[in-house]
Amino acid sequence: MSPSAGGLVVFLLSVQVIQSQDGWRVKYDQTDVCAAKGSTVYISCDYTHPPRIRPSDIKDRFWFTKVKDGEPVDLRTDSEYSGRVTYGCYSYSESCYLIITDVRESDSAEYKFRFMTNKPGEKYTGSPGVTLCVTGLQVQVRRSDSTWLELTCHSSCVLSDRPGYDWYKNEEIIKRGSSLLVSSGSTDRYSCYFRGSYGQRSPAVYGPQRPSVSVSPSAEMLEGGSVTLTCSADANPAASYTWYKQDGTSDPRLLSKEPQLVFSSIQSSDSGNYSCTAENQLGRKTSDFISIDVKYGPRRPSVSVSPSAEMLEGDSMNLTCSTDANPAANYTWYKEHEDSPRASGQIFTITDFTAEHSGNYYCEAQNQMGRSNSTLRLITSSGKGASPWPITTAVFASTSAIFLVIIMILSVLLIRKKSPPSSRPAERPENNAQIPPAEPCYATVSFSRNQEDLLLYSNVSPARPPRRKEEVEEVLYSRVNFESSGAASERRCEGAEDDSSALYSTVSKAPRE
Numbered sequence: 001m002s003p004s005a006g007g008l009v010v011f012l013l014s015v016q017v018i019q020s021q022d023g024w025r026v027k028y029d030q031t032d033v034c035a036a037k038g039s040t041v042y043i044s045c046d047y048t049h050p051p052r053i054r055p056s057d058i059k060d061r062f063w064f065t066k067v068k069d070g071e072p073v074d075l076r077t078d079s080e081y082s083g084r085v086t087y088g089c090y091s092y093s094e095s096c097y098l099i100i101t102d103v104r105e106s107d108s109a110e111y112k113f114r115f116m117t118n119k120p121g122e123k124y125t126g127s128p129g130v131t132l133c134v135t136g137l138q139v140q141v142r143r144s145d146s147t148w149l150e151l152t153c154h155s156s157c158v159l160s161d162r163p164g165y166d167w168y169k170n171e172e173i174i175k176r177g178s179s180l181l182v183s184s185g186s187t188d189r190y191s192c193y194f195r196g197s198y199g200q201r202s203p204a205v206y207g208p209q210r211p212s213v214s215v216s217p218s219a220e221m222l223e224g225g226s227v228t229l230t231c232s233a234d235a236n237p238a239a240s241y242t243w244y245k246q247d248g249t250s251d252p253r254l255l256s257k258e259p260q261l262v263f264s265s266i267q268s269s270d271s272g273n274y275s276c277t278a279e280n281q282l283g284r285k286t287s288d289f290i291s292i293d294v295k296y297g298p299r300r301p302s303v304s305v306s307p308s309a310e311m312l313e314g315d316s317m318n319l320t321c322s323t324d325a326n327p328a329a330n331y332t333w334y335k336e337h338e339d340s341p342r343a344s345g346q347i348f349t350i351t352d353f354t355a356e357h358s359g360n361y362y363c364e365a366q367n368q369m370g371r372s373n374s375t376l377r378l379i380t381s382s383g384k385g386a387s388p389w390p391i392t393t394a395v396f397a398s399t400s401a402i403f404l405v406i407i408m409i410l411s412v413l414l415i416r417k418k419s420p421p422s423s424r425p426a427e428r429p430e431n432n433a434q435i436p437p438a439e440p441c442y443a444t445v446s447f448s449r450n451q452e453d454l455l456l457y458s459n460v461s462p463a464r465p466p467r468r469k470e471e472v473e474e475v476l477y478s479r480v481n482f483e484s485s486g487a488a489s490e491r492r493c494e495g496a497e498d499d500s501s502a503l504y505s506t507v508s509k510a511p512r513e
Helices: 391-418
Strands: 017-021 024-028 032-036 040-048 058-068 071-074 085-089 095-100 109-117 123-125 130-135 138-143 148-154 165-169 172-176 179-183 190-194 212-216 227-232 240-246 253-256 260-263 272-280 283-286 290-292 302-306 317-322 330-335 347-350 359-367 370-379 441-449 452-460 476-482 491-494 502-509
Touching: 024 123, 032 040, 040 109, 040 130, 058 085, 095 109, 138 190, 148 165, 148 190, 179 190, 212 272, 212 290, 227 240, 227 272, 227 290, 302 370, 317 330, 317 359
Parallel strands: 032 130, 370 502
Antiparallel strands: 017 024, 024 040, 040 095, 058 071, 058 109, 085 095, 109 123, 109 130, 138 148, 148 179, 165 172, 165 190, 212 227, 227 260, 240 253, 240 272, 272 283, 272 290, 302 317, 302 491, 317 347, 330 359, 359 370, 441 452, 476 502
């Protein structure tokens, strides 16, 4: 077989190497071979033996790189070279050759020739052999300035015939030479090649493609679980990554500069839109936003009451329950000591409000993640002696009434003192004498509490016969009082350790005769 039968062949010659011993000799035509990855390599040698050995005595000739159990391994039996190795010797000659096609970087090694006769122990190996270095082309990127990048074609060894390079933009040759200038941020692919079909083209360099984001686990995200976001983009040289979170309308907030964004215990506050950026020397691309939706159970519900103003017996009242939950919670209303729910839904309406509605009510919020509840205390009272005023107001009213009586007594005494003395000496009245009744005196005292004016009327008047029964008018006082430090249009009862979510309602009726 001729060397040309191996296709594209690299002939790389240097100083001849002759190995001999007592008439045994191997002469290699090359000492070092630098070959482009994917090309075909040709190595040759001449061998001689003592004159007493006839050519017909030569039993075997082969090439090897490895030794197993003290014996060389024929390349033809090595699976790594299967289908890629050819060797032989010219007819009636002691010149032999080795052809390796589609060389790989793993083929870099020292190759030796060995021959032996049909007599035991007559064998010889030419050592040292021929060192093969298989090089792949690489494009190195260096920034020239803010606008331009310089690309350089590089190999790990230099081919002896220096073939030069061709530059490709995508799949088209655009230039010859060892370097190329391209604009920064270009989206094209650039590669170089040994001119004259020497092996393979270099891997192309290019800026990142649009990154993709994967989420693990891909199932529903539960609060407290572990979640990992991974950013990846096709790029050469390899891209670096940056993670961002979009907070409202503001600029995205930088979170991390790693390919992965890891939440060891994800929280509801981590819900939102995330993106990643891939960047190398040739360009920068940003992924689409990915939405993270963390599921969690209901927080402690809050309860609001409407209306919060004064209402009359028979009016309606709305109790509203609300909570933060994902997915949205369902609501159920219960009354203490009752098995069946009073109502379902966020709003519970009590119609025809009466004292019978007093008691503890429970609002329960529930979704697939869990449940939570809040207690509302509704207190009503009705009957004789009921007062629509808070006890603190009643104390102030009593004190003010006594103060007014004292003022009126002092006023009467002062008036009598200023009256002109009688011509008759003062006589002490008899024990059965009647003191004429004083004229009626009315006083009004106003109190302000919780930003609402409460009026207290205190009257001092002489005794008078009771009115007829038919003259007594029924008076109804109705007020809803909330435990709150200020007047508000709506009462919100947040769940807490001390049960402060209480609604107080008082319904009073004047006693009938």
